[in-house]
Amino acid sequence: MQDKFASIINEIGEDLERPGLKDTPKRAAEAFKFLTRGYQQSVDTVVNDALFPSDSNEMVIVQDIELYSLCEHHLLPFIGKCHVGYIPQGQVIGLSKIARIVDIFARRLQIQEQLTTQIANTIADVTGAEGVGVIIEARHMCMMMRGVQKQNSAMKTSAMLGSFQTQQSTREEFLALLSTRL
Numbered sequence: 725m726q727d728k729f730a731s732i733i734n735e736i737g738e739d740l741e742r743p744g745l746k747d748t749p750k751r752a753a754e755a756f757k758f759l760t761r762g763y764q765q766s767v768d769t770v771v772n773d774a775l776f777p778s779d780s781n782e783m784v785i786v787q788d789i790e791l792y793s794l795c796e797h798h799l800l801p802f803i804g805k806c807h808v809g810y811i812p813q814g815q816v817i818g819l820s821k822i823a824r825i826v827d828i829f830a831r832r833l834q835i836q837e838q839l840t841t842q843i844a845n846t847i848a849d850v851t852g853a854e855g856v857g858v859i860i861e862a863r864h865m866c867m868m869m870r871g872v873q874k875q876n877s878a879m880k881t882s883a884m885l886g887s888f889q890t891q892q893s894t895r896e897e898f899l900a901l902l903s904t905r906l
């Protein structure tokens with residue numbers, strides 16, 4: 725990957741020998757590896773059996789999980805927040821694991837719709853929840869820094885599973901709780 729970055733830098737007309745760029749192919753390769761490290765992670769390892777028996781069947785929400793991903797069309801970042809809600813059914817998942825699941829899928833080449841669905845499906849599979857809701861709001865650099873160059877439009881996507889999909893009152897509770905902030 726280092727050699728490929730060196731070729732790109734060369735191709736844009738830069739001087740790879742100048743001091744500021746000497747180590748850039750190596751740095752860029754390391755950075756890109758970090759930004760796509762989700763491909764090296766598995767849900768089982770990340771969740772690490774952090775599931776705890778619980779009688780609670782009330783909605784749990786983790787709000788404002790920061791999200792950094794790369795759009796699969798331009799390899800440019802999209803950055804935003806992810807909100808996750810679920811209704812447990814016999815067990816709850818460790819709080820941090822929800823954010824870790826978001827990262828496993830965000831740190832890959834993505835479109836926002838697919839990212840939203842993958843997070844929702846995984847939380848449903850891992851927890852066996854009665855219902856799951858995921859909302860992502862993000863700004864896409866490919867739409868801001870280039871192309872149509874719109875600075876103030878955000879994309880919002882949602883995935884609703886189980887009772888979040890079938891029961892309007894559950895969906896409304898989720899959306900109402902999200903509108904209250906700390």
Ligand SMILES: Nc1nc2c(ncn2[C@@H]2O[C@H](COP(=O)(O)OP(=O)(O)OP(=O)(O)O)[C@@H](O)[C@H]2O)c(=O)[nH]1
Pocket residue numbers: 795796797834835836837864866867870871872
């Ligand atoms: N649905 C969806 N589209 C995305 C996402 N990220 C980027 N895109 C869009 O992917 C599309 C790719 O369109 P193309 O016409 O093939 O590429 P392009 O010529 O670079 O398009 P422009 O961005 O309009 O200049 C663009 O409309 C992007 O805005 C995403 O997460 N979801």
Ligand SMILES: [Zn+2]
Pocket residue numbers: 795796797798799800864866867
């Ligand atoms: Zn893009």
